[in-house]
């Protein structure tokens with residue numbers, strides 16, 4: 001990861017249970033819309049809520065395994081590394097999350113978008 | 122020289138093990154232990170066996186009083202330490218004992234989390250952590266046996282501890298219910314399939330398992346004791362005993378007070394040292410590298426590391442991967458490592474439905490990353506060992522899942538589910554043919570599909586059971602029989618849609634995890650193709666008691682609006698039969714102004730579409746529309762969309778019947794039901810057909826003598842004129858015929874298959890025969906349709922305005938965290 005330690009601001013997002021299992025919620029931080037996903041096996045992931053294809057809202061897709069299927073044209077995006085699966089090509093930013101007890105936290109870099117884009121590559 | 126003084130706070134399993142290591146290595150400390158509990162060290166894991174009656178307290182003691190004496194260790198019982206003075210290096214306990222230390226080990230373990238519910242302090246509300254808890258439970262259970270009435274226990278929490286408590290209490294003769302917040306039991310350790318099997322097993326044993334329920338309050342019996350647990354949905358579960366097993370919190374207060382760095386647990390480095398010199402933490406209260414543990418295996422490793430460091434042989438702790446077993450007689454369950462799948466991981470799933478076995482391995486870079494085993498767990502440790510050692514399994518891959526003792530056995534038999542069906546299972550619903558009859562026909566020499574059809578009539582009608590008949594042929598004849606290829610639902614299974622539907626019915630499968638388990642799905646959680654299909658099949662099969670799985674629905678059906686290319690939504694309220702009024706139009710106009718809706722358009726379906734609405738505004742728009750009587754038009758649904766009409770006898774000089782009125786009646790009768798694909802209808806007042814009824818899924822053309830009913834038209838991707846279904850001379854019968862037709866389609870259509878495709882597949886004549894000629898059959902379909910409509914006609918918009926699925930429409934609000942400890946990325 002190229003994110004330096006000081007450059008991350010953490011945010012409290014409330015209890016993990018507010019995201020349905022195999023479901024998602026959205027959070028807006030610094031004008032950036034981020035999708036929060038909770039998988040069947042209770043892992044939580046955060047990625048930008050914009051499909052690399054045509055900016056479809058990924059948080060509206062169906063969550064299966066550690067992936068989400070975009071609601072607009074069915075691209076399948078990995079929640080782990082933000083990469084499009086199969087033959088499709090593209091990638092979205094991922095964000096670190098932590099679970100403290102039941103509380104969910106997300107880390108968002110304070111640097112500009114250019115730098116952010118390298119995270120998760 | 123005076124010996125160094127080692128003081129230990131807490132006498133649980135972790136320090137017990139540490140002491141053993143110190144003794145083995147001839148340590149040179151003066152050791153003093155403070156314990157809050159009034160007893161020696163015992164094996165906490167075994168409490169579950171004490172509870173279920175298989176062991177006594179004496180059986181589970183680890184270190185007796187003599188042991189402490191022999192090893193010159195001073196143990197203070199019932200002596201919780203209340204203060205650590207780090208300047209003077211001394212600790213003191215609530216009963217006034219104080220003791221100086223050179224080295225201090227904090228091993229205070231965890232405390233059970235108590236839900237902050239009203240009534241949590243009532244008599245009979247317990248947690249499950251120590252011997253006192255077990256003794257209280259046992260005394261209530263023995264009361265239960267003595268009284269003529271069986272007492273009831275409610276366990277809140279369906280995790281490891283909760284289930285062990287439930288099994289123990291059941292063994293002690295109580296009536297037991299388990300309440301679990303999440304939909305699957307032990308979701309932290311198990312995936313949904315294994316969790317489902319576990320719930321089945323507990324239910325089979327007589328435990329009432331409630332998943333997906335939230336406890337809201339514990340009710341009072343009037344004498345300060347518990348009477349029941351009230352759920353968020355208002356239900357009350359009676360209880361004489363409530364056990365909360367909802368998680369543990371590391372006990373860190375003492376350390377925090379002393380100024381030691383505490384996060385989730387007491388932070389330790391690789392040598393188990395806390396932020397202060399000479400003070401160590403060990404066991405469940407310790408946090409190493411961001412992780413706290415709740416199982417003994419890692420604590421034992423910590424105990425060894427700490428013992429080594431104390432005697433001056435530096436060693437380091439590197440964190441642990443844990444494996445879990447459930448200690449309930451007759452339930453085999455094993456889970457280890459990280460079993461959630463990710464794109465760079467592959468999974469191997471073995472499901473043996475008839476034996477109730479489920480095994481899943483998650484592989485990353487050709488190494489085992491996680492394992493879940495249910496029903497047959499003997500290979501658990503073998504997998505876990507390879508996992509920990511990072512063994513490359515490339516060479517074993519094909520047979521890995523069959524376990525260590527596998528000797529080149531056979532591949533899975535795909536017709537197993539069919540093989541397991543009893544002889545009286547009805548394979549062909551149309552003709553009432555059971556498996557036994559088909560098997561007999563094959564035994565008597567019918568070795569082809571047509572042969573079986575000729576002899577038994579099975580699969581000669583609608584044909585949806587063809588796949589099953591073929592599987593029976595395969596199962597009886599082996600490779601001699603080559604079935605026609607079925608197109609699987611998706612890559613997660615080899616079964617086609619018909620097979621899945623028939624097997625859901627035959628085996629009365631009632632949830633998506635159950636279908637996936639029993640039909641041996643190849644993935645753990647399905648995909649965006651099969652999940653919505655399975656959800657529909659279950660909705661259709663069990664209209665009143667299946668819990669719709671919204672996470673398996675496409676966003677439009679979850680948000681009850683149509684997603685647009687920019688992520689906004691469009692909504693279309695119903696205008697029954699295409700008729701509207703000034704009030705409706707005014708309401709729409711007001712809503713459009715109030716919420717700045719960018720586009721309003723008349724649709725091709727005789728109603729009005731409002732496009733470009735922000736998701737957050739949907740609820741408000743629906744509330745305003747609802748006040749004027751609008752309900753959802755289901756413009757997004759695999760269900761009834763529109764019933765287009767023309768003006769008919771009311772105004773038209775050619776009209777023969779009240780086509781508008783009939784269209785409205787049909788729409789009001791049919792709306793709300795889910796179907797395999799969308800359904801559009803129309804009623805035209807005369808053969809001029811201004812409502813375009815002859816290209817709809819169902820169309821009615823009014824004529825002088827009554828109503829001509831059409832079906833199976835298309836005007837979208839395909840163009841196809843309708844087929845005539847039949848004629849009727851009264852409106853009620855028209856509605857009955859259409860409802861029966863719709864139900865037949867609901868029961869037989871493949872997910873996303875429009876009526877014209879379904880009817881072509883099963884035969885237009887077959888549909889006509891069942892609906893128009895066989896009036897008994899028609900009545901059965903009609904009755905089943907009515908049954909399902911009873912629960913279907915709830916306006917989803919009103920439901921959401923009143924708060925259902927709130928989370929779907931609101932974003933999470935972030936709160937910046939002020940001070941954050943050193944950054945660690947966890948994913």
Ligand code: SRM
Pocket residue numbers: 683684685691693722723724725726727728729730756762763801834835836837838839875
């Ligand atoms: C709004 C509307 C167009 C309009 O402005 O008039 C429309 C809009 C869409 N149609 Fe349609 N169809 C509309 C009438 C039709 C009609 C005409 C009719 O219903 O009389 C047809 C041909 C008749 C038919 O269905 O056979 C029609 C055939 C389709 C098809 C092809 C279906 C097929 O099986 O052949 C699709 C694609 C699909 O469903 O997979 C489609 C899909 C769509 C979708 C849902 C595309 C999508 O998946 O997002 C469009 C949604 C736009 C939105 O957000 O509102 N729409 N669509 C009409 C809404 C009618 C209503 O009041 O509910």
Ligand SMILES: Cc1cc2nc3c(=O)[nH]c(=O)nc-3n(C[C@H](O)[C@H](O)[C@H](O)COP(=O)(O)OP(=O)(O)OC[C@H]3O[C@@H](n4cnc5c(N)ncnc54)[C@H](O)[C@@H]3O)c2cc1C
Pocket residue numbers: 130131132133134135136155156157158165166167168169200201202203228229230231249250251282372375403404405406414415416417418420446448
């Ligand atoms: C019913 C049950 C079943 C379990 N089953 C399993 C299993 O199958 N497998 C598994 O791996 N794990 C299991 N566990 C978990 C396992 O028992 C714990 O992980 C382990 O006991 C923790 O050891 P510890 O020494 O850290 O803490 P504990 O064993 O909790 O010991 C801490 C002790 O410190 C005392 N104490 C606390 N504060 C003070 C203070 N201020 N002064 C003095 N004393 C204090 C407490 O009274 C307690 O006796 C189970 C736990 C329970 C309750």
Ligand code: SF4
Pocket residue numbers: none
């Ligand atoms: S015809 Fe095509 S573009 Fe037009 S509304 Fe229908 S689906 Fe959308």
Ligand code: FES
Pocket residue numbers: 051052053054055056070071072073074075
């Ligand atoms: S925008 Fe996501 S698939 Fe097209």
